[in-house]
Amino acid sequence: MRARCRRHGQRGARGLAHEPGPLSLTPAFVPTCGAVVTDTAGPAVGLADAIKARSLSADVFMSADAHVNQTLIGAANGDWARWYLTFSRNEEVISYTSKTPFYADLEKARLGEIPWHHVLTEPGFVLGRTDPNTDPGGYYALFVARLAESYYRIPGLAEHLLGSDQNPAEVIPPPFTKTGAGAVPDATFGYLSSAVDQGLHYIALPPQINMSDPSLANVTPPLATGTPRTGSRSAARRFTTA
Numbered sequence: 001m002r003a004r005c006r007r008h009g010q011r012g013a014r015g016l017a018h019e020p021g022p023l024s025l026t027p028a029f030v031p032t033c034g035a036v037v038t039d040t041a042g043p044a045v046g047l048a049d050a051i052k053a054r055s056l057s058a059d060v061f062m063s064a065d066a067h068v069n070q071t072l073i074g075a076a077n078g079d080w081a082r083w084y085l086t087f088s089r090n091e092e093v094i095s096y097t098s099k100t101p102f103y104a105d106l107e108k109a110r111l112g113e114i115p116w117h118h119v120l121t122e123p124g125f126v127l128g129r130t131d132p133n134t135d136p137g138g139y140y141a142l143f144v145a146r147l148a149e150s151y152y153r154i155p156g157l158a159e160h161l162l163g164s165d166q167n168p169a170e171v172i173p174p175p176f177t178k179t180g181a182g183a184v185p186d187a188t189f190g191y192l193s194s195a196v197d198q199g200l201h202y203i204a205l206p207p208q209i210n211m212s213d214p215s216l217a218n219v220t221p222p223l224a225t226g227t228p229r230t231g232s233r234s235a236a237r238r239f240t241t242a
Helices: 025-033 044-052 066-070 103-110 116-120 136-152 157-162 192-197 233-237
Strands: 012-018 035-041 092-096 187-191 201-204
Touching: 025 035, 044 066, 092 103, 092 136, 092 192, 103 116, 103 201, 116 157, 136 157, 136 187, 187 192, 192 201
Parallel strands: 012 035
Antiparallel strands: 092 187, 092 201
């Protein structure tokens, strides 16, 4: 998608569709281009689907997974976009607040005193993640869990952490406050940038599993229940390529 600045004679409203999180483009865009920007935040795959269904109009589209942009390019996809630019990097973390009853154990995991996956699989612990069918963060959580199973050499760890891909006890639908089962998560898989922006505590994960290292793009552990709908495992591994 594209937006034209006022030097090209285009003024007025502009639409920006992007994933939830810190956004710094709008403050610079408004005075430079003389346009009123309307932000629409949501899961990237869902936003792309809405654009193709003509239920959402956008001049600029931003996704945490560059591969999602491919679903808007080409005649088969409606020619909604002709090019895109990757411009930032991120990583997956486990974020939480001090309000969870598991706070003490999560802090121990953050400090490396106990394994993080031990805490996330404690009885009664509620892990949150977004929908892998509509949000890159959702299918990144699946990759992190399966990469962790391989990295730590613990058979069955991914299933123990996640249950099924669409597990309603974990998947958090909009407005992203409770799981589909109505529980408030004790911790969630998410982006480092979001954790920092929201002032959350977080556990950093090893680069071998946190989706941050483009050189590991070809490390593709087996997926027990299929691949994310947006594409290949290597594409998901490259979401942070700058």
